[in-house]
Amino acid sequence: MGMEGIGARVARKEDKRFITGKGRYTDDMVVPGMKHAHFVRSPHAHAKIKSIDTSAAEKMPGVISILNGAQLTEDGIGNIICGWMIHSKDGSPMNMGAWRPLAQDTVRYVGDAVAIVVADSKAQARDAAEAVVVDYETLPVVTSAVDALKDGAPQLHPEAKNNQIFDWEIGDAAATDAAIASAAHVTEMKIVNNRLVPNPMEPRAALGVYDDSDEHYTLWTTSQNPHVARLVLSAFYNVAPENKLRVIAPDVGGGFGSKIYIYPEEIVCLWASKRTGVPVKWNCDRTEAFLTDAHGRDHESTIKMAFDADNNITGFKVDTIANLGAYMSLFSSSVPTYLYATLLSGQYAIPAIHANVRTVYTNTVPVDAYRGAGRPEACYLLERVLETAARELGVTPAALRRQNFIREFPYQTPVIMCYDAGDFDASLDAAMTAIDYDGFPARRAEAESRGKKRGIGISCYIEACGIAPSAAVGSLGAGVGLWESAEVRVNAVGTIEVLTGSHSHGQGHETTFSQLVAERFGVGMDSVSIVHGDTDKVQMGMGTYGSRSGAVGMSAIVKALDKVETKAKKIAAHLMEADESDIVIENGELKVAGTDKSVPWFQMALAAYTAHNLPEGMEPGLKEGAFYDPSNFTFPAGTYICEVEVDPDTGKTTVVDFVAADDFGKIINPMIVEGQVHGGVAQGIGQALLEGTHYDAETGQLLTASYMDYTMPRADDLPSFKVSTTETVCPSNPLGIKGCGEAGAIGSPPALINAITDAIGNNDLTMPATPERVWAALRSAQ
Amino acid sequence: MANVSMTVNGRSVSGQCEDRMLLVQFIRENLGLTGTHVGCDTSQCGACVVHVDGKAVKSCTMLAAQADGSDVTTIEGLASGGELHPVQAAFREHHGLQCGFCTPGMIMSAVDMISRHGGQLDEKTVRAELEGNICRCTGYHNIVKAVLDAASKMGDGAKVAAE
Numbered sequence: 001m002g003m004e005g006i007g008a009r010v011a012r013k014e015d016k017r018f019i020t021g022k023g024r025y026t027d028d029m030v031v032p033g034m035k036h037a038h039f040v041r042s043p044h045a046h047a048k049i050k051s052i053d054t055s056a057a058e059k060m061p062g063v064i065s066i067l068n069g070a071q072l073t074e075d076g077i078g079n080i081i082c083g084w085m086i087h088s089k090d091g092s093p094m095n096m097g098a099w100r101p102l103a104q105d106t107v108r109y110v111g112d113a114v115a116i117v118v119a120d121s122k123a124q125a126r127d128a129a130e131a132v133v134v135d136y137e138t139l140p141v142v143t144s145a146v147d148a149l150k151d152g153a154p155q156l157h158p159e160a161k162n163n164q165i166f167d168w169e170i171g172d173a174a175a176t177d178a179a180i181a182s183a184a185h186v187t188e189m190k191i192v193n194n195r196l197v198p199n200p201m202e203p204r205a206a207l208g209v210y211d212d213s214d215e216h217y218t219l220w221t222t223s224q225n226p227h228v229a230r231l232v233l234s235a236f237y238n239v240a241p242e243n244k245l246r247v248i249a250p251d252v253g254g255g256f257g258s259k260i261y262i263y264p265e266e267i268v269c270l271w272a273s274k275r276t277g278v279p280v281k282w283n284c285d286r287t288e289a290f291l292t293d294a295h296g297r298d299h300e301s302t303i304k305m306a307f308d309a310d311n312n313i314t315g316f317k318v319d320t321i322a323n324l325g326a327y328m329s330l331f332s333s334s335v336p337t338y339l340y341a342t343l344l345s346g347q348y349a350i351p352a353i354h355a356n357v358r359t360v361y362t363n364t365v366p367v368d369a370y371r372g373a374g375r376p377e378a379c380y381l382l383e384r385v386l387e388t389a390a391r392e393l394g395v396t397p398a399a400l401r402r403q404n405f406i407r408e409f410p411y412q413t414p415v416i417m418c419y420d421a422g423d424f425d426a427s428l429d430a431a432m433t434a435i436d437y438d439g440f441p442a443r444r445a446e447a448e449s450r451g452k453k454r455g456i457g458i459s460c461y462i463e464a465c466g467i468a469p470s471a472a473v474g475s476l477g478a479g480v481g482l483w484e485s486a487e488v489r490v491n492a493v494g495t496i497e498v499l500t501g502s503h504s505h506g507q508g509h510e511t512t513f514s515q516l517v518a519e520r521f522g523v524g525m526d527s528v529s530i531v532h533g534d535t536d537k538v539q540m541g542m543g544t545y546g547s548r549s550g551a552v553g554m555s556a557i558v559k560a561l562d563k564v565e566t567k568a569k570k571i572a573a574h575l576m577e578a579d580e581s582d583i584v585i586e587n588g589e590l591k592v593a594g595t596d597k598s599v600p601w602f603q604m605a606l607a608a609y610t611a612h613n614l615p616e617g618m619e620p621g622l623k624e625g626a627f628y629d630p631s632n633f634t635f636p637a638g639t640y641i642c643e644v645e646v647d648p649d650t651g652k653t654t655v656v657d658f659v660a661a662d663d664f665g666k667i668i669n670p671m672i673v674e675g676q677v678h679g680g681v682a683q684g685i686g687q688a689l690l691e692g693t694h695y696d697a698e699t700g701q702l703l704t705a706s707y708m709d710y711t712m713p714r715a716d717d718l719p720s721f722k723v724s725t726t727e728t729v730c731p732s733n734p735l736g737i738k739g740c741g742e743a744g745a746i747g748s749p750p751a752l753i754n755a756i757t758d759a760i761g762n763n764d765l766t767m768p769a770t771p772e773r774v775w776a777a778l779r780s781a782q
Numbered sequence: 783m784a785n786v787s788m789t790v791n792g793r794s795v796s797g798q799c800e801d802r803m804l805l806v807q808f809i810r811e812n813l814g815l816t817g818t819h820v821g822c823d824t825s826q827c828g829a830c831v832v833h834v835d836g837k838a839v840k841s842c843t844m845l846a847a848q849a850d851g852s853d854v855t856t857i858e859g860l861a862s863g864g865e866l867h868p869v870q871a872a873f874r875e876h877h878g879l880q881c882g883f884c885t886p887g888m889i890m891s892a893v894d895m896i897s898r899h900g901g902q903l904d905e906k907t908v909r910a911e912l913e914g915n916i917c918r919c920t921g922y923h924n925i926v927k928a929v930l931d932a933a934s935k936m937g938d939g940a941k942v943a944a945e
Contacts, residue, residue: 011874018882019870019889021817021857028816123800201821201829201918202883253819253883254918286822506881506919675877675920682921707826707916715912715922720905744921 005519006735009671012511013525014504023251026205026220027283034207035064037269037282038125040115040132041291042107045143045363045700046154047136049105052115057131062124065276066132067268068115069104077101077271078237080262082328083479086166086337089356094166097157097361099327101237101264101271107136108156108326109363110701111291113264118276122283141700145323145360146300156326156361165324165359166333170341171415176354179315183306187389193377194767195298195323195693196686197710198370200505202253203284204263204293208270212277216244219270223249224259224503225543228480230535232262232330239270249533252505256683257369258293259505260545261330265292290705295693296370298323299336299377305385311393313348313404318355318381326361329368333359338416338476339374339464339546345413346382347424347460347637348404353414363700369545371683371745375463383459383750388763397458397754398437402428405460417464419635422663426726428460430661431639434722440643453646453778454656455759459751461640464633465739466551466732471629483629484548485541486556488517488564490622492609494602496523498560499531501541502553507741508672509549515668516554516735520561522587523601539625547739550668551634555733559626567622571608572599574615634730634738638662640681642751646759651775653689653756659722660747665730665738673740677723680744686713687745688752692768711768784847790815791859799846805839806830808846809856817857817886821916828915831887831894832856838894840914857886860893869893869932878928880919888915892929901937903930 004010017023054066080099087093103112114134119125140154147153148163156163180186207220217240223229226247234242252259265282273280284292299322306315322336341355372379390397405424412418432438440456447454467473470481487499496517502509514528531537544553565585572590573580576597584593591598599607607613611620643657660677667673690711694703704710729736749767756774757763762781765773787796790813797812809815809832818841821829830841833855860867869892872878879885895911896903908929909922917925 012877014882015874015879016866018879018885019857019866019873020861021815021886023817023882023885025816025819025883027820028810030814123802199918200881200883201827201916202819202881203821251882254881256918283820286824286827508880671877675880675924678921678923679880679919680921682923683918706824707822708824712826712916712918713921714916715909715926718909718922720923720926721921 004515004525006515006668008515008669010511010515010525010669012508013514014508014510025202025251025253026207026222029207029220031207031209031279034279034281035118035120036122036125037272037280038117038122038129039113039265040117040129040134042103042110042112042114044107044136044138045110045141046139047107048139049103049107049114050135050137053133057117057128060124060128060131062120063128064118064278066115066117066128067272067275069100069102071275072100072102072271073104075271076238077267080264080327081236082333083330084334085477086168086333088166089169094333095160095164096328097159101267109365111365112326116268116272118272118278118280141363141698143362143364143695143697143700145321145362148360148362149321149358156363160361163361165328165361167358168337169354169356171354172352173354175352176315176317179352180304180306180317183314184309185307185393187305187385187392189303189385189388191301191303191381191384192766193297193299193380194687196296196370196691197290197693198256198258198293198296199712200254200256200258203286203289204259204265205283206266206269207279207281208273209279210274217270218246218248219266220248220250221266222252222259224252224255224505224545226503226533226535227501227541228543229262229266233267233270237267239267246536249503255505256371257296257373257545260543261294261368263292286707287705290710291702292365294329294368295325295365296367297377298367301381303381303385305389307389307393311395311400311403313350315352316344316350318344320355320357322357322359323362323364323367324359325364325366327366329366332366332368334478335369335374340378342416343375343378343462343464344382344415346379347406347462349406350414364695371680372463372742373546375742376746376749379459379461379746380750384753387457387754398428398432401458401460417633420632420731421728422635422637423726423728424460424637427637427639427661427663430724430726431641431659434659434661434724435641435643435657437641447645451648453648453759454643455755456641456643457751457754457758459640459747459754461743461747462635462637463742463746465547465636466630466634467546467548468633469630480542481629482542483627484552484556485539485625485627486560487623487625488557488560490564490605492606494605495527497529497531498557499538500553500557501538501543502549503533503544505544507544507549507676508669512668512672513554513557516557517561520565521585521601547741550737551730551733551739552628552630554735554737556626556628558734559628560624563624563626564622568604570615570618572604575599575604575607575613630733632732634665634732636662636664636738636740636743638743638747640747640751642755644755644759646756646774648778651771651778653769653774655685655719658719660744661724661726662740662743663726663728664740665727666736667725668737674723676740677744678721680742681721681748682713682718683745684748685718685752688749688767688769690717690768786846786850788849788852788854790854791856801847803846804842805844805846805849806841809841815856815858819883819886821884826916828891829884829887831890831915833890833894838891857890860889867893868936869896872928872932876924876928876931878920878925884915884917888917888925891915892932895929896933896936899933901933903933905930
C-alpha cells in the first residue's frame, strides 16, 4: 500500500473547492440571457383542471412567457415513464397511468405542476405565478395505500382499477404456508415503514439552454445520472435528439436516490428554453422540494416467521402494500419488488420464503428509491421480527440470530439472490465487543437508579449492491443495462484523465478513483484527474446509486487501466529492447525486472505521442476505454447495535451508544468509507426517531413540508458513532469491493426500534419513535 | 428600490436592489459570490451563514438593505493570502464534509463559535451550537471532530483575534 494507494486514508482532492466556496452547483450557473422560472403548482391533491387563465399574469412586470400542458402536448413532449416493467402474478403488465410533465385535465397531488412562468427575475416569476388563475373542480382524495385499494375509494388513473398498479409475488407460497402450519412457534407482526423525504441539502435545479443556431440543447441539472437523463429525455420524452443534447450534472449537493430520476421540471425547462428562445433556470424552494422530490419507503406489511422446536427459522411470509404516490417515478416499481423482496432472507438460512407485494396509487408525491431503496424495508421486517421472536422464545436476540446465520457460501436464497461471501459471526462479534454487550445489564441497572429506562437493540443487515448484472436485470423487467463505462487517457506528459460514467455527489470519487490509478502506475494523485457528469465528455454511463460506483464504476476503470498498462509495457519494452513480459511498473517508472534499466512513466507517455519510435504497427497515443458488466450483485453485510436511554417522564429517547461493524470487502479509503457509514446511520436514526411525512387524510395536504414541520436530525440529536469493518473479499469484481453508501441507512432503524422496545417493555411502536409515541407506549405497557 | 453599500470580504461594494431582496440574494446574484448557499426557505438549514460585523448571521433572514454599511465576510473571504483558515483546514483533515453544500455555512458558524468560546469548546457545546446548521451527509460526527480540533489549535489566541 502506497501513501496514496488503495487502503490509504487520503484527504479528499475535491475538498478545497467546497471549503473555500468554489464549488459549482447548478444554481450557481449563469449563462448570457438567462431568465428565471417558477412553476404554478396545484394546491389541491386531486382535482380537475377546468381552465387556466394567464391573462393578468402575462401583463406582470418582467414576464416573458407562461406555458402550460396544452402547449407541451402540441410540441409532442412525451409522458414521464417508469423504466422497470413488473408483471402481476396473473401475468398482466403493470397498470401505469399517464404522467404529464405539466398536468392537463387532472392534478393528482399537491404540488403537481400545472404551468411554468418565465420572467426576468425569480421574484417576478413567482409574483406572476401567483396571479395565474386555475379553475379547479376538486375530487375526493386518498392518501393511504390500504384505503386506496378499497372498493369505493377515489380513483386516480383509469388504467389502474382500484388504484392497484400490480399484485406481484416471489418465492414459494405453498412451502412457506406449510412451514407456518407445522411450526412449533410463529411470530406475527404488522409493520409500517414510514414515508421519508430524502432532503439532500442542495435543492433540485435545472437550467435549460436551447441554441437555435445549431439546434443544440444543454441541460445543467442536479442529477445522479446525467447519461440516463439524456437517454430518457431523447428516447422517451421527445425533448431533443440524443446527439443534440448535452446534460451536465456539475457539483451536486447530495442525492440519496432522489436525484436519480427525471422530474417534470427538467423536461419543462429544456422545452421552455426552445419555446421562449431564452435560457431558462429553475431552482427549487425547500417547501417545493418537500412537495415534489420523490419520497421514500411507505410500506405496510403483515409478516409471519415460523420456527421449529429448536428455534431454527423454517419459513417467512410477507404481505406488503406499497404506496407509490400519484404517478410512477422512473425506478419506483423496482424498489418494492426486486430491490426489496429478494433480500428477505437477510443473513439467515430460511428454507421457505414468500412475499406478496401490491403497489398502489394515492394522492401523494411519487415514491421512488431513497438511500437503501427496498433493502431498508426488508431489513426492518427481518430484524424486528427476529428480535420479537427472541423475546417470545425466551432466548437472547444475539443467540437466535447466530443460530440461524448462513455460514456456507455461495448460498442460494429462495428469493433469487446468491450470496457470494460473508462472515456474519465476525461482524456480530465485533459489534458486541465494541458496545460491551456483556456489560449492558450493569448499565441498565445504573440507568434505572437514575430513573431512566435503558435498552439495547441488534440489527444484522445484508444488502445487494453494485446494481447489477445487465442480463439479469433485463430478464426481470429493467429498461436499461446496468454496466458502467470508463476511459483512461494518458496525456503526452504522462498525466492521466479518467472519464467515468459514475457521478459523485459527496462520495469522494475524485479521491478514491485517483487512488486506484496512483496505486496502479505509481504516479502522484495530483497527476490524475477524474472527469464525470458531462455527457459531452463521457460517452455513456449509468450514474451513481445502489452503492454501484465502487463495485461497478471502479471495476470499469480497472479494465481500462489493464489495457493502458498492456500498451504502456509494450512501448517501454520496445524503448529498452526488452521483452514486454519482463516490464514492471513501480513508482512512476517502467522497469525491466531484475536489471537497472528503466523508463520514466512520462517518457513512455511522450513516446506514445511523438510516435517516433513505436513497435511496428502500433497506433500512436495511449487511451483506452472499457465497459464493465458485473457478474453478480455484491453483498455488504454487518451488525449494528444501539443502546438507548428513555426518559419515562417525557418519552424522549437518547442514543447513548451506537456501534456499526460492517463488511464492505476491500476498502479503498477508510476515511471516506467511515464517513459514508456515519451519514447513513444518521439518516437511519432520523427515520427511526425523528422523520415522518404526514398527509392530511381528507385534503391530501402535506403537513410536513418545511424544516419547521419535518424533523431533520441535527448535531444535538446524534451521538458520535463507533464504526469498524471486518473483511470478506467480494469474489465477483476485480477489486473485491462491495459498496458502503447505503448500509448505515439500512441497518440502523431496526437497531434503534429494537433498543427502544427493549427499554420500554412494549413491542408496539412505530417509526418515528417520537417522545409522544414512546411515552404512550410506555404508559400502555404499564 | 434601495441603494446599498457594504464591505464584502474587504472590498467596498454597492448596488441597487429591490427592497425585498435578501442579503443572500445580493451576495449570490449581484456580487456573484456563490459559495453562500440557499438550502431552505425557513431559515432552518444554515447553508447561507455569513458574518455581518463579526457575527454569524443567516443571510436569508436579513434584507440586503439591512446590511447597508456593514462589514460582511463570506466563505470566499475566510482564507487569507492563499492559506486556508484553520477551520477550513480542519474540515478537510477530518473529512467534515461530503457533498459540500452545507459546508460554507457550517464553517462560518464554526468560526463564529470558536471565536466566542476560544479553545474551551467541548463536544456537547459544539453539538448544541450547530443546532442552526443541517448536514445530511456526514452525520455530524466528523464535523464535530473538525470544530473541536480547530478550536484546540486556535485556542484563546483565535478568540482575541476574532474580537
